[in-house]
Amino acid sequence: MELHLITDGCQSAERTADILRLIEPDIDMLHIREKHLSAAELYEFMFTVSERGCCSPSKLAVNDRVDAALLFGAGTVQLTSNSLPLQLVKRTFPKLRCGASVHSLQEARAAEQAGANYVLYGHIYDSVSKPGLPPRGLSSLEELCRAVSIPVIALGGIQPRHVRGIRRAGASGIAVMSGIWKADDPAEAAKEYRRMLIT
Amino acid sequence: MELHLITDGCQSAERTADILRLIEPDIDMLHIREKHLSAAELYEFMFTVSERGCCSPSKLAVNDRVDAALLFGAGTVQLTSNSLPLQLVKRTFPKLRCGASVHSLQEARAAEQAGANYVLYGHIYDSVSKPGLPPRGLSSLEELCRAVSIPVIALGGIQPRHVRGIRRAGASGIAVMSGIWKADDPAEAAKEYRRMLIT
Numbered sequence: 595m596e597l598h599l600i601t602d603g604c605q606s607a608e609r610t611a612d613i614l615r616l617i618e619p620d621i622d623m624l625h626i627r628e629k630h631l632s633a634a635e636l637y638e639f640m641f642t643v644s645e646r647g648c649c650s651p652s653k654l655a656v657n658d659r660v661d662a663a664l665l666f667g668a669g670t671v672q673l674t675s676n677s678l679p680l681q682l683v684k685r686t687f688p689k690l691r692c693g694a695s696v697h698s699l700q701e702a703r704a705a706e707q708a709g710a711n712y713v714l715y716g717h718i719y720d721s722v723s724k725p726g727l728p729p730r731g732l733s734s735l736e737e738l739c740r741a742v743s744i745p746v747i748a749l750g751g752i753q754p755r756h757v758r759g760i761r762r763a764g765a766s767g768i769a770v771m772s773g774i775w776k777a778d779d780p781a782e783a784a785k786e787y788r789r790m791l792i793t
Numbered sequence: 794m795e796l797h798l799i800t801d802g803c804q805s806a807e808r809t810a811d812i813l814r815l816i817e818p819d820i821d822m823l824h825i826r827e828k829h830l831s832a833a834e835l836y837e838f839m840f841t842v843s844e845r846g847c848c849s850p851s852k853l854a855v856n857d858r859v860d861a862a863l864l865f866g867a868g869t870v871q872l873t874s875n876s877l878p879l880q881l882v883k884r885t886f887p888k889l890r891c892g893a894s895v896h897s898l899q900e901a902r903a904a905e906q907a908g909a910n911y912v913l914y915g916h917i918y919d920s921v922s923k924p925g926l927p928p929r930g931l932s933s934l935e936e937l938c939r940a941v942s943i944p945v946i947a948l949g950g951i952q953p954r955h956v957r958g959i960r961r962a963g964a965s966g967i968a969v970m971s972g973i974w975k976a977d978d979p980a981e982a983a984k985e986y987r988r989m990l991i992t
Contacts, residue, residue, distance in 0.1 A: 632875035633857060658832060660860035665881050676831035682864050 595791040596767030598747055600625040602775050607642035614647030617784035625672055627657040640666050684709035699738050706742045714769055717750020722772050732763050739764030757790035794990040795966030797946055799824040801974050806841035813846030816983035824871055826856040839865050883908035898937050905941045913968055916949020921971050931962050938963030956989035
């Protein structure tokens with residue numbers, strides 16, 4: 595199973611890179627999700643994170659900005675309902691991997707039909723990023739995993755102890771934010787997630 | 794001389810299109826500058842403006858979003874200091890025309906060196922978009938036009954009566970916002986600009 599780490603918009607590029615350098619072997623993809631940055635700042639952020647964090651651009655997934663992903667040589671772009679139409683992105687840039695952020699089975703099916711390489715689905719558990727919104731839970735994850743044939747990455751409030759249930763539900767990986775960035779020891783947290791993912 | 798019209802972020806796509814349909818033959822380029830829109834909304838905006846406004850995508854310049862320009866088949870992207878690096882955009886997408894928004898002679902020279910197809914320079918006169926900022930004036934425009942060999946499009950508070958002076962300063966065109974959008978009769982205003990540009 596894959597471990598995706600999503601930047602939370604609260605760390606500087608330098609701190610992001612410094613943590614990343616410690617955990618890079620343990621994570622499969624780093625999502626750059628810094629909505630408050632201009633395109634120029636985003637490019638700088640990616641450059642610092644990749645260089646100082648010793649992380650290959652191919653391991654980066656850029657949120658929303660297809661152009662930043664292409665210019666930087668990032669492997670993946672992560673598209674949401676606020677992004678350019680996934681089908682057109684795939685048609686225009688067939689080599690670029692496209693992840694789709696989805697919140698329902700219908701959206702997941704539509705994303706698969708449009709050519710998404712995987713979906714990010716959540717939130718599964720209570721999440722500090724989604725206060726007050728009821729989590730979607732394991733059974734909806736299981737239903738969604740059965741409904742599509744592309745990989746499903748589960749997101750939202752996931753702790754290492756949840757990994758076994760998520761695997762049983764059929765997900766191909768998990769995506770984490772605060773579980774690593776807000777951990778007392780991010781490197782240890784990443785290793786703990788990794789241990790649960792491979793056992 | 795060219796007439797560029799820049800959307801001001803205050804009109805709906807429908808109203809923009811309805812005005813555009815009346816003045817399309819009189820303008821050389823329509824800049825889509827709708828910073829408050831998501832990428833999905835921007836794409837919709839461009840689609841409506843182009844279809845309903847009977848305007849070829851090749852006549853559109855998309856502000857900042859290189860990806861939206863490429864997906865839509867727009868002829869041009871307009872880059873600012875907040876955008877992705879112009880040199881890299883040109884290197885990655887050599888067929889895409891790139892305009893650079895500049896505010897000094899140094900920036901104009903840098904943009905030319907980076908491969909810009911033209912620069913947009915302003916603001917030349919007092920502009921409702923730049924309240925309180927002193928205008929740069931005709932003499933600075935003239936100096937800048939001498940310093941670069943790519944076309945210079947002058948911007949900011951330009952009225953039809955200013956066009957002669959701007960041409961004499963060496964500019965290749967003008968860009969207008971409120972002079973057309975806020976005119977009592979936008980179609981008549983566009984024709985008046987056009988008359989001044991060709992005489």
